[in-house]
Amino acid sequence: MEKLNISRLKEIVGEKNVKDDPADLYIYGTDASVHQAMPWAVVRPENAGQVQEIMRYANSEKIPVIPRGSGSGMCGQTVPVNGGIILDMKRMNKILEINLEDVYCRVEPGVIDDDLNKALKPYNVFFPPTPASSIIATIGGEIANNASGVRSVKYGAARDSLLGVKLVLASGDMISFGTTTRVEASGYQIERIIAGSEGTLGVIVEATLKFVPLPTIRCLGMTNFNKLEEAGDSISEIMASGCTPSMLELVDNVAIKAINNALKLNLPDVDAILIFEADGMVKEAVDFEITKIKDICETHGGFGTELSFDEKERERIYTGRKKLFPSLSKYKELMPSTSLADDMTVPYSKMAETTRKIHEIAKQNNIIMSAYGHCGSGCMHTKILMDTTKSESWKAAEKAVAQIYEYVNSVGGTTSAEHGIGISKAPAFKIEKAASLELMRGIKKAFDPNNILNPGKLQDASDDWLNATKLRYTVSDKCE
Amino acid sequence: MNKPKIKLNRLEKWKGSLDVCIRCGYCFAHCPIYKDTRWETDAPRGKMTLIYGLINGEVEPTDYVAEKLLECFYCKRCENNCSSSLPITQIFTDAQADLLEAGFDVKGTTSVTNRGQCTLCLECVRLCKHEARSYDGRIVVDTVKCQSCGSCIDSCPRMAISMNLGFGTNPDEMRSEITGFLKDDKRKNAKAIVFCCNWSNYPGFQVAELVSEDPDPEYKILVTMCSGRVQSQVIMEAFAQGAWGVLVTMCPEDKCEHDGNVRTKMRINSLKKAIHELGIGPERVQLEIVEKGNQKQFQDGVKKFMKEIKDAGPLKRG
Incomplete structure (x- = not known):
């Protein structure tokens, strides 16, 4: 910290855009994960030129730089494990161009997802990744995490909508990668590596994104299952049969109980619920799609199906899933919902088995876990509900996380679906990607020889997430 | 720990x-x-x-x-x-x-009284819905009870009350926004100021600068913590800077969190009379009641107001 020249940073971005009060640093040392570490300063650049100057300075002094959007990451992606400068990108929030003719837009990294979609709506198009956090998520953060959400089953993740990026490297040099065209076969597509790189390869200062037509018709359905396996079989068949749902969500029994507890919705106390949606421009096409999904569900034992095209009715059906997050945090007193083993992807045929396995592991380790997710993308989310003040809870959670990812790995799944790796998922990621870690380190070195860009993440993160940083929670007795 | x-x-x-x-x-x-x-x-x-x-x-x-x-x-x-x-x-x-x-003497967004200017009329004590102001030989403000609505600021006939940190809601900050909007040479369409009560609707306009949205809008929205904070002087400033009209939105009468809307209504009615005396049509200042969170009501109100203002045309100078 002693080597940080605050005056130099103030010269670059102006006095008002640098903070180094310990109170500010404490806040910027956390995100939505379990981790916390203190940065040395928070700096808000306004343009790419300022980012270049900051990087030149940081590179010459070998000071870590951690780009940050709204800090909604769940795995500690923006937690500064080695201190350094938090580069708060939220001031770079201009939509630079909406090109309808060539079907792309150019934005600065601090643009909020919902604001971009608000700007695109008059043209009847939208930027599809739509993570649950779209109300605050920045486009830069979405790209860096390769974020996605409920509609990823049809529209893909951030990487699938990314045509190009303008990147400031650790050296301060700025390079544009990618194109504005739909396809590209001109050698390495570096922009695609940037998606999911979690700020370790460069600072995104501009992104070129494609958008897609906004559907005019949506139909939402919900079906109950007495057996988890029946829901699992339905998912597998829906996806294998050529259906293209715009949403396919699984909600397990723990989640159903949490929703009923919190919202008194009186959802049936079944093993699983599937929520599905079809969208399009022609009612007949949406009808065809939704009926096919409904029939598959009912063939596998689904019952009590509700379907609706009406916006208000769709909202009512979706309320439980939408409010699942807050419902889980109120599941039981003194059992906060922690972001651990928060997401993963497994093959469709393993969705039900994975859910069962998660429940089994939770029981073994005496913790509560819920499984839900965008099963149409093979994405499964969990939350660990535990007494965060006790070190034994953390030890149990550590064991459960390891067991879950060991299982995910064994069935051909992957460590993260859309939340990224950061710190807390790094041990599992390093096991899964063991064969390519050295290659990844080589790529990192080519972009950032001095290892100043978000160091200690992904392949370079600690194998011991529990002790990699201080926990954001107060544990009454220290973990061993 | x-x-x-x-x-x-x-x-x-x-x-x-x-x-x-x-x-x-x-x-x-x-x-x-x-x-x-x-x-x-x-x-x-x-x-x-x-x-x-x-x-x-x-x-x-x-x-x-x-x-x-x-x-x-x-x-x-x-x-x-x-x-x-x-x-x-x-x-x-x-x-x-x-x-x-613990002894920290800070004010944050609490309203403060300049004792030199205060004449102890107690108007602020009378109107504070949160009972944050009292008289004990002088005006005493309970910092914990104060909800920073700022109604007292506008009520003070001596302008003795202020808020150190307004985050865009203080009269000076509003004046500067008004001038910036109406006197910007690059803007050719700027015509009106819309004061938008933080409670009566939720604009959510300020997060991003959407340059691709209308780069030259006809009106500017200024968010206030209560319609009761929109001072007559600030409204008049808008006219002085060339506004064709001013719209103030407020909560329905019995639903104001701070009871500021009663004063807003009285103020706008008096202002209409006052501007009439100055040769400005009373339709240039309008009040729109918007239920909490009703965006449609807000948008419809703004639409109707803008149509009337455009029909009336620019203010005649002289």
Whole structure:
């Protein structure tokens, strides 16, 4: 910290855009994960030129730089494990161009997802990744995490909508990668590596994104299952049969109980619920799609199906899933919902088995876990509900996380679906990607020889997430 | 765990609740103070994190920390949208009470009275719905009770009341926004100012600068914490800077959080008469009642107002 020249940073971005009060640093040392570490300063650049100057300075002094959007990451992606400068990108929030003719837009990294979609709506198009956090998520953060959400089953993740990026490297040099065209076969597509790189390869200062037509018709359905396996079989068949749902969500029994507890919705106390949606421009096409999904569900034992095209009715059906997050945090007193083993992807045929396995592991380790997710993308989310003040809870959670990812790995799944790796998922990621870690380190070195860009993440993160940083929670007795 | 540096008698009970906060940050999108500064320290999540640090002894209680925790307009939008359903403003209030009790003398967004200017008319005491102002030989402000609506500021006939930190809602800040909008040479369409009550509707306009949206809008929206804060002088400033009209939105009569709308109604009626005397058509200043969160009502109101203003044309100078 002693080597940080605050005056130099103030010269670059102006006095008002640098903070180094310990109170500010404490806040910027956390995100939505379990981790916390203190940065040395928070700096808000306004343009790419300022980012270049900051990087030149940081590179010459070998000071870590951690780009940050709204800090909604769940795995500690923006937690500064080695201190350094938090580069708060939220001031770079201009939509630079909406090109309808060539079907792309150019934005600065601090643009909020919902604001971009608000700007695109008059043209009847939208930027599809739509993570649950779209109300605050920045486009830069979405790209860096390769974020996605409920509609990823049809529209893909951030990487699938990314045509190009303008990147400031650790050296301060700025390079544009990618194109504005739909396809590209001109050698390495570096922009695609940037998606999911979690700020370790460069600072995104501009992104070129494609958008897609906004559907005019949506139909939402919900079906109950007495057996988890029946829901699992339905998912597998829906996806294998050529259906293209715009949403396919699984909600397990723990989640159903949490929703009923919190919202008194009186959802049936079944093993699983599937929520599905079809969208399009022609009612007949949406009808065809939704009926096919409904029939598959009912063939596998689904019952009590509700379907609706009406916006208000769709909202009512979706309320439980939408409010699942807050419902889980109120599941039981003194059992906060922690972001651990928060997401993963497994093959469709393993969705039900994975859910069962998660429940089994939770029981073994005496913790509560819920499984839900965008099963149409093979994405499964969990939350660990535990007494965060006790070190034994953390030890149990550590064991459960390891067991879950060991299982995910064994069935051909992957460590993260859309939340990224950061710190807390790094041990599992390093096991899964063991064969390519050295290659990844080589790529990192080519972009950032001095290892100043978000160091200690992904392949370079600690194998011991529990002790990699201080926990954001107060544990009454220290973990061993 | 370190020991808290000061006694936190009221905050102690929230220890468990602060663990329940999942730090999703969704509150950013709803906080008028964060929208003004865009520093995470000013967002509810940031303040909850600070309180957490105070309780576990990791954050040193300083004037800066106390100042931050006393910055809140009590619109409660954060807690109405909290993923963990936490009573955020109640936690802030307890933090404020503990810090003030510990001797921190900071004001945050609390209104303050300039004793030299105050004539002790007690108008501010009478109108404060939150009973934050009282008379004890002088005007006394209960910093914990004050909800920073700013109604007292506008009510003071001597202009003796102010708010050190307005986050865009102080009269001077509004005047500067008005001038910036109406006197910008690059703008050819600027015609009106719309004062938008933070409660009666939720604009959410300020987060991003959408340059691709209408680059030359016809009206500018200024968010106030209560329609009662829109001073006549500020409205007149808009006319002085060439506005064709001014629209003030407010909550329905019995639904104002601060009882400011009663004064707003009286003020706008008097102002209409006053501008009529000056040869300005009373239709140039309009009042629109908007129910809490009813965006359509707000949009329809603005649409109707803009049509009438455009029909009336620009103000005649002279």
